[in-house]
Amino acid sequence: MRKLGVSINPDVWKMSEDKVLEVIRQAGFDAFFIGYLCRPDMEARMARCAEAAARKGLWFECVHAPFIDAAGQKSTNRLWLPGEAGDAECALLISCLRSCRKNGVGTVVVHLSAGDDAPCISDVGHSRLDRLVNEAVKENVTLAFENQRKLANLAFVFEVYNDVPQVRFCWDMGHEACFTPGREYMPLFGDKLVYTHIHDNNCELNRDLHMVPFDGSIDFARRAAWLKQFDYQGTLTLEVAPKKSGRYDGWSAPQFYAHAYAAACRLRDMVDGSAE
Amino acid sequence: MRALGVNIESENWNMTEDEALAVLRGAGFDCFFTDYYFDESKVDRYAQAAARHGIRWESMHAPFTEPVNINAIWRAGEDGDAMLDGLLRTVRACARYGVRVAVIHLSSGENPPAINDIGHRRLDLLVNEAVKTGVTLGFENLRKLANMAFVFEVYDKVPQVGFCWDVGHEACFTHGRQYMPLFGDKLTYTHIHDNLCQYNGDLHMIPFDGAIDFERVTRQLRESGYQGTLTLELLPDNSDRYVGVPAEEYYTRAYAVACRLRGMVDGKAV
Numbered sequence: 090m091r092k093l094g095v096s097i098n099p100d101v102w103k104m105s106e107d108k109v110l111e112v113i114r115q116a117g118f119d120a121f122f123i124g125y126l127c128r129p130d131m132e133a134r135m136a137r138c139a140e141a142a143a144r145k146g147l148w149f150e151c152v153h154a155p156f157i158d159a160a161g162q163k164s165t166n167r168l169w170l171p172g173e174a175g176d177a178e179c180a181l182l183i184s185c186l187r188s189c190r191k192n193g194v195g196t197v198v199v200h201l202s203a204g205d206d207a208p209c210i211s212d213v214g215h216s217r218l219d220r221l222v223n224e225a226v227k228e229n230v231t232l233a234f235e236n237q238r239k240l241a242n243l244a245f246v247f248e249v250y251n252d253v254p255q256v257r258f259c260w261d262m263g264h265e266a267c268f269t270p271g272r273e274y275m276p277l278f279g280d281k282l283v284y285t286h287i288h289d290n291n292c293e294l295n296r297d298l299h300m301v302p303f304d305g306s307i308d309f310a311r312r313a314a315w316l317k318q319f320d321y322q323g324t325l326t327l328e329v330a331p332k333k334s335g336r337y338d339g340w341s342a343p344q345f346y347a348h349a350y351a352a353a354c355r356l357r358d359m360v361d362g363s364a365e
Numbered sequence: 366m367r368a369l370g371v372n373i374e375s376e377n378w379n380m381t382e383d384e385a386l387a388v389l390r391g392a393g394f395d396c397f398f399t400d401y402y403f404d405e406s407k408v409d410r411y412a413q414a415a416a417r418h419g420i421r422w423e424s425m426h427a428p429f430t431e432p433v434n435i436n437a438i439w440r441a442g443e444d445g446d447a448m449l450d451g452l453l454r455t456v457r458a459c460a461r462y463g464v465r466v467a468v469i470h471l472s473s474g475e476n477p478p479a480i481n482d483i484g485h486r487r488l489d490l491l492v493n494e495a496v497k498t499g500v501t502l503g504f505e506n507l508r509k510l511a512n513m514a515f516v517f518e519v520y521d522k523v524p525q526v527g528f529c530w531d532v533g534h535e536a537c538f539t540h541g542r543q544y545m546p547l548f549g550d551k552l553t554y555t556h557i558h559d560n561l562c563q564y565n566g567d568l569h570m571i572p573f574d575g576a577i578d579f580e581r582v583t584r585q586l587r588e589s590g591y592q593g594t595l596t597l598e599l600l601p602d603n604s605d606r607y608v609g610v611p612a613e614e615y616y617t618r619a620y621a622v623a624c625r626l627r628g629m630v631d632g633k634a635v
Contacts, residue, residue, distance in 0.1 A: 272546065
């Protein structure tokens with residue numbers, strides 16, 4: 090049966106990685122991903138996640154590459170601008186990638202920009218992406234570029250690196266609905282799909298609520314149909330955040346992840362058409 | 366009633382510019398477009414003929430194979446500068462003769478150079494010229510998505526940057542990709558033609574002679590609110606379907622089809 094995965098954020102629950110992973114395992118999930126943060130103990134966190142995952146029989150499938158710096162500022166756009174800050178951003182992405190390799194994580198989800206006024210494609214950004222992609226090929230870690238607000242940079246990477254198996258697409262269903270309503274990414278990049286970020290919102294511009302599917306307004310039947318059409322066989326991964334919407338205030342972690350798992354099962358049923 | 370247009374190249378029919386436009390006007394077309402000609406005496410003859418026959422010259426197709434291949438705009442060096450010069454000449458000729466739109470290709474073939482700073486700088490110069498002259502640039506869909514998305518993001522606030530929807534290219538170069546949901550809000554011009562929806566079979570047939578779904582095409586035009594001309598881009602020599610068909614018959618047939626399309630878009634009897 091197709092695997093179901095979910096994002097974890099131990100800091101939100103004020104729990105250890107081990108505790109959160111136990112909660113999601115009890116809920117029924119097979120796989121998880123975590124964000125690679127700009128903090129001194131991130132390598133230790135990665136190692137703890139890998140060790141706990143192995144012990145609990147969970148698949149540490151993916152890491153979300155950093156997109157916020159240590160000062161809490163969004164940093165992705167620096168990739169496209171000349172200067173040391175952009176070089177540092179590239180170096181950080183490469184560090185994340187190497188950490189994935191070291192800890193047996195096969196996929197890194199990468200943002201290409203942030204916000205409506207992101208810098209456009211540039212030579213310096215292209216050369217940094219070349220370095221990142223070369224590293225991904227060397228380490229055999231998949232880079233899953235995720236849809237945000239801009240189309241050009243995503244189309245760019247899939248054209249420039251069309252023949253690189255390690256360059257693939259992460260379909261973020263929630264972003265599609267709230268950042269770029271009316272644009273559908275699967276007809277454009279579905280042949281590159283390797284990972285999913287599945288979450289819900291009320292389809293209001295820029296309100297990226299990361300709710301559990303079926304708690305918002307997104308048409309998941311349509312999304313399931315796209316996954317079927319492109320014969321996606323990978324994990325259905327929820328990227329859900331309990332504190333962004335207010336809907337789950339007061340919920341415990343076990344309650345939240347049980348709810349999330351039920352939604353994931355329902356989604357799997359829609360995609361695979363099998364009884365649970 | 367919405368205007369109907371078509372392209373013509375007089376030399377393809379062994380006609381003068383005047384004879385060619387007489388045929389189009391006689392068939393019923395309101396507008397036409399041609400390539401830009403580096404020999405601007407030809408441009409001048411078209412302008413005079415258009416005025417004489419009361420047919421509006423709506424667009425010029427900017428060069429993409431001369432003086433060099435359009436991909437040169439993305440490469441450093443003199444070839445790229447020469448290609449930019451060709452594009453600028455087109456815009457200036459449009460301005461001089463009151464032609465509204467210059468249709469621009471952004472690349473050629475399967476493996477053009479990637480978007481880069483030098484191409485971006487050249488596009489800046491082109492867009493600046495368009496703004497200065499009030500000519501609209503209609504960027505046309507070919508094989509690549511990134512460069513189209515790039516211009517519409519970079520120049521999002523520039524009214525002179527628009528989209529030319531090439532219905533035929535969509536079907537034979539990028540089958541499965543639909544451009545109107547992506548760029549329909551920028552639509553300024555159309556290149557409507559048919560083919561068999563086979564990869565690279567860019568046949569430029571009269572609509573309904575091929576396999577393109579014009580119900581979907583006209584629905585997307587209607588839903589976009591596009592009020593502009595429906596322009597056919599036809600090349601009778603690209604397929605063998607029109608061998609021996611004289612110009613008058615060919616364009617009369619094309620006009621009837623254009624009227625049918627207009628009826629489908631605008632929901633009115635023609």
